[in-house]
Amino acid sequence: MSGAALTFTFDGKTYAARPGQTLAAALLDNGVAVVARSFKYHRPRGVMAAGVEEPSALVTVGEGGRAEPNTRATDVFVYQGLVARSQNVWPSLAFDVGAINGLASRLIPAGFYYKTFFGPPRRWMVYERFIRKAAGLGPAPADADPDSFDHRAAFCDVLVVGAGPAGLAAALAATQAGQRVMLVEQDSVPGGALLREDVRIDGVGGPEWAAQAVAQIRAGGGRVLLRATATGYWDGNLVSVVQRLAEPGQVPAAAAPVQRLWKVRCGKVLLATGAIERPLAFGGNDRPGVMLAQAVRAYVRRHGVVPGRRAVVATSNDDGYRTAFALADAGAQVVAVLDSRAAPDSAIVDQARGRFAVLTDARPIDTRARGQRLATVIAQVGGGEQRLAADLLAMSGGFTPVAHLHKQAGGDLAWDAAAQAFVPGTARQAQASIGAAAGGHDLAAILAQGWAAGSGGAPRGFAVDDPLGMGTPAGAAEVPQAARGKAFVDFQNDVTLSDIDLAWREGYRSVEHLKRYTTLGMGTDQGKTGNMAALARLAQAQGVDIPQAGLTTFRPPYTPTTLGAFAGAAVGEHAGPVRRLRLHQAHDDLGAAWQPVGYWFRPRSYPRAGESLGAASLREARMVRQSLGMVDVSTLATFEVSGPDAAALLEMACATTIGRLGVGRGRYTVMLREDGLVMDDGTAWRLAEQRYLLTSSTGGADRMAQHLSWLRNVMAPHLKVSVVNVQEHLGAVALAGPQAARVLAGLTGAEAPAHMRCTRAVLAGVDVLILAASYSGERAFEVYAPGHQLRAVWNALHGAAVAAGGGAYGLDAMDHLRVEKGHVVIGAEVDGRVSAHDIGLGGMLRKSGGFVGWQGQQRLAIATASGRRQLVGLTVIGGQALPEGAMLVTQEGQEPLGHVTTAAPRVAGEGWIGLALLSDGRARDGQELLAWSATRNLRVPVRVCDPVFYDREGARYRD
């Protein structure tokens, strides 16, 4: 081989390749005929195609986290050091034990597994283990991906998919018309069909013309992406394009992603996606050495590889003849051209008759191999049979326009009886198909059509020089009657003509049933080569034309697409958003243990060296009861509501009275959903005559923001009110404990506000808002400051707190304190299924209604207390810890009456307490129950009690 510049390995053996060769081309070049084993029967398989439609030549490329199993050898370009391995073989590609399945193939026809392996599920699982191991193609990956993927949006007036002659002409025209143009091509070079044909356009060779066209498009401002496949066509003329920046298994350039997913929003989409050649169905049509005719041409002309020395060409159309000429020109012997037509009549056939043995009404029906490679073609010629010695059979059963994207976009297909093919019909979005994808076959006509589509109708001629001339592209789709042995239709899934016949006999007659029963078209090639032959066979069995037999759906992606490309940068630590507190560093400095709360990370506690989380949180909670503590509550939802109608808006959202609140005062409140159950709770503060601050839970912040906006804009657009979400703007630190008022006064130089009063003050030079609200049961204050000034406030408070014997506390301590005080929390006690009455807040609701949810909560089963789960307290009888989440039962084995929503150690005392939702709970006061956790093997006796365990009179709130 000349010009070799690269080396690669296949199954451990080193080979040479030329730049620009696909792995398939390089393997053929090196005489490697058997590349893979088939899915079910483990038959030896070679390379059949030259593009993404390849069903058989699947290999694993790359190593470790870069390994890409099931890579089509036809769709990876050789790079220096490429490592490829055969797959689904044991012990080796040449001798594969799994091939025994082929011998037993009569026992395992399509759907055999539905008819056997009965018995209990566990027994099926025993058989299934063997089936699972035998199934699967490539090896399972085990490592994380070392590389990255990228997402990028793009907008254009015209997206052209495919840089063959039609696509290039269209993109050229659109660029010259001043449009924003994008051209994407899955191959590594432009040209499409031009790369395999001996033609000249405007005086230059095809590949050169294509390269010049790309340069012109780029010079005109167009964006041309190579190695970029349009995989999905979605609503709104959005096309996903996956661009390979590195080949499968290849180490990308430094810091560069391996693939980029382009999300292209298009004014118009021109689909120049070409056509795929159909194989012929005959016995042993899967042997290495049997290839698609156009693929053979591509290997000969583009890759400089002649895949056989003695070739038979079998065709149903004129195009196949071009392969005979290409092979002969490259020095191969063309043994015969088998033309299934009885009397083909065209210039190319006439030319061929002068050079080759052209046999008409002739078709292959069976093959023989020497070793594993094709050696003999058995052909039916007229009424007789001929045996032809050949190591290459180039076949062409006609062409299937690539209408996948057209169909994905909602377009329908029309049946072209002359071409025996489905072609794009009516489009639903702003799209058009051009070139071979639209059933075109004459190069000059394709170029003119492409230009017209790109220019918006302006014509232009191209001078095409094609010595062979284009004839009729396709004959009838062949459904041979005389096929012997295994005639494969779906090569990858080993579906044969007899499988299709069996499915028909058993009543799986809808094309979708056929597909699902036989697994036809369900392989990684998505039936690109096989579906039409199967459809023809089905139509024949039904006695109808192909269009009446139906068509399966085309689903994205057009070619198999790497999952990493869909995920983009959202992997690893970045797999989900992270919301960071303004005080993150301050907490970290104090040794915070972090806890995820939605997307936030909040301090759970600040354990000392050697201290457990439980001990730390109890210490912190006791610190609050004894002196004071401070906790970051910046994640609370906060809204400023201003204007003359502010109270009116708040009374729509809140089920409690707001309007009578005096300036400088606040009140606890609760919000319901429209179904009358509790959505959230919080506090409302009147900061000024026409200005309120509403707080609500961290977890419900986004929901509350949407809800308030809904009320303001849709339900009450006439109100004079402004609702501003200030959750991000206002950070907050809560200060709680018997020392809190004194410490705060010391820092502000003013008396701390009384319970449920608010005031403004200056603290550490920062204007702050102080709300006197308590969640812990102690005298407590929430100090609000703009986020960028919060650190100064925190530092001042922390310094003073430490001096007073206090310090920071985390979420666990906060939880212990609130449980002891009987406060509910959204997400635990308020689980989306409780009413205000259930949690003891029924008395707060406005009797007059007028708030969201007032109607819903009057429904019978909500308004009737009997049988509802109600909030209660639990005291553990004995010294055990109370398991959160445990079921409450009268005795083990009984159905649960309720469950422990939150459990906590007593802060002001010993032992464990908890809150619970308990069926008819309030009537069970004093009852002994069992908190039973079967999954944790815990049984803790508890007594039902009032949910407030600490300072029931609220004396500690007041000074």
Place this chain on the structure above:
Amino acid sequence: MMLIDCPHCGPRAQEEFTYERTRDSVVPLDAAPAAAMATLYARANPRGEEDEIWRHTLGCRGWLELRRHRMTHAIVAVRPLGPAVLP
């Protein structure tokens, strides 16, 4: 992904929008309880066009009403909801 013609921002990607509910399921706060629940829960759910309320949540945050086909996803009309707006 649909392209939604926001009355304030022009055509924008669907990712910026959130669906809220059908126009006919807006529950007036003064509706009687039984009528309110019927409005909330009984949906026509047609295999055709329906008036829907959406929000440009990750854009201008404005509310809009779409008439949208539930098979083709074609949007046949858009109008803004909310208070009067300065041009």
Place this chain on the structure above:
Amino acid sequence: MTGTRSTRWPQGRYSALALLRGALGGHRHWGRAWRAAEPRASYDVVIIGGGAHGLATAYYLASQHGIRNVAVVEKGWIGGGNTGRNTTIVRSNYRQAPLQRLLEHSLKLWEGLSDELNYNVMFSPRGALFLGHSDADMTRLAERGDSLRAMGIDAELMDVDAVRRLVPLLDFSPHARWPIQGGMIQHRGGTARHDAVAWGYARAADNLGVDVIENCEVTGFVREGDRVTGIETTRGAIAAGKVAICVAGNSGHVAGLAGLRLPIESHTLQAYVTEPVKPMIDTVIMSQSLHCYISQSDKGGIVAGGDPDGFPSYAQRGQPVRLEDAIAQAIALVPALSRLRMVRCWSGVTDMSFDGSPIIGDLPLRNLYINGGWCYGGFKATPGSGHLYAHHLATGQPHPIAAPFDLPRFAQGRTIDEAGVGPMPQHR
């Protein structure tokens, strides 16, 4: 199961021996799995919808209640709706007691289904694992597990080492965005072959005399006052003693033909499958914090899904951003998935009910019944759904397990809200 179970299979009983016989005879002796029935003028019961739920309903009507003058009418091909579009997960580990009872009833039927139907539906109890990513997640999982165990349903809490032994490819790194703290598994949960469930029920129902009528779309109802007496179809009118709607995904549309409005909105849910590889995930993986579910099919493809698209649609066509989110979550859990390739994605139209639970029972018109609102959890319920619906159709009374799932629960405030998110389906 009691009742009539077929022992005679005129079209050929399935067994290993029969397969062997087929091998010798070129498999020419197999008859049709179900007849291509022509609609007759009248039936005792007409079931609208030839999905697995409808076919199961017909089968149990015939086998359990002796009602064999039954037709199942299907607008396309049987199993072509959500039966063939789900991620094949079967489990009963819900939180709310009515759902636990319903799904457990179903799970018990799954366990004997292949034998019952003489059709291997490949029910494979390979375990349904919910992952926990924080202490809070683990508490919620324990609560769910405790609740299940108290109801007599299997559930086991797993620590991180046990999870690692079961699914070593999960991301156990402490730097993972959702680090793995443990899990809860239902060992009896798993997967089944979705198409086979429709085909198996169709064959068994057909064998008992039920007419399975494909390519027959309902276009209207025949009514006498507030009583339904039959249906209009694209293949003519069919009279019926009872008409049973069983078209989850299209309940709103079909009920609309009878002038009814339901607390259901149709939303799209997507799923995808990768190229097949050798076994790498041997159990069903779900998560307490993420909406993502992953399993590996017998063929080797990784089957996974995520959140619904979030707005009403009948399009059977998904939005890519939701797919991307679901895939990012899957890779976050199992990083080795990154280089696998998606070979296909698809969408189903789900019947999103307004409390997240199904609706089974009477409709305001006499002799008209509903079984729908399955949201994105219908496949696992198939045998139970059919069994309970058949009971209701045959006896005129709800089965005690199905009784809480009646339609009046919405008006009366008895919603069964597993997620606790309230009445808007897009938040579920």
Place this chain on the structure above:
Amino acid sequence: MTVKGRVIVIELSVHDAADVLALELWDTAGAPAVAQALGFALPPAGRSAGDDQRRAMRFEPTVWLVEGAAIDRAALDAAVADHGAVTPIGGGLVRVRLVGAAWRGLLMHDGVFDAENPAFAPGCTAATVIAHVAVRLNVVAPDRCDALVPASLADGLIARWREVAARVDTPA
């Protein structure tokens, strides 16, 4: 900073957006007085007005974000009067200044908005979502675009931007 040859392709700098106010008008009659207080008319949707000292940007139907050292808060409050309300929000925002010709390309990554459109020119604003973060963009000059980002999510987005900036493609 990403440099190709001697050209600065993109440079990111991060600032507190402390002074940003949300000005909401529920009554359009307030607009003239506000314009007088600001020194320029309130811009229409998708536009900004003013300069670095005194700017109003409109991202929402009824809300303008007002910023700049020269804004007289008291005069603004007086002008707004009963027609609307002014609420500080700058403590929750980070301003990321993107300078260099490649800012458009940068914003296309993980985004859905057409920042490459030449019509998105100085004086234009847009609110959109980038990498799941709600971002407000203001084109200040041909080679400068400012982004207002929620503070809690800013670290993640800025880290991502710095990563992309290292290899962002220059305009076509």
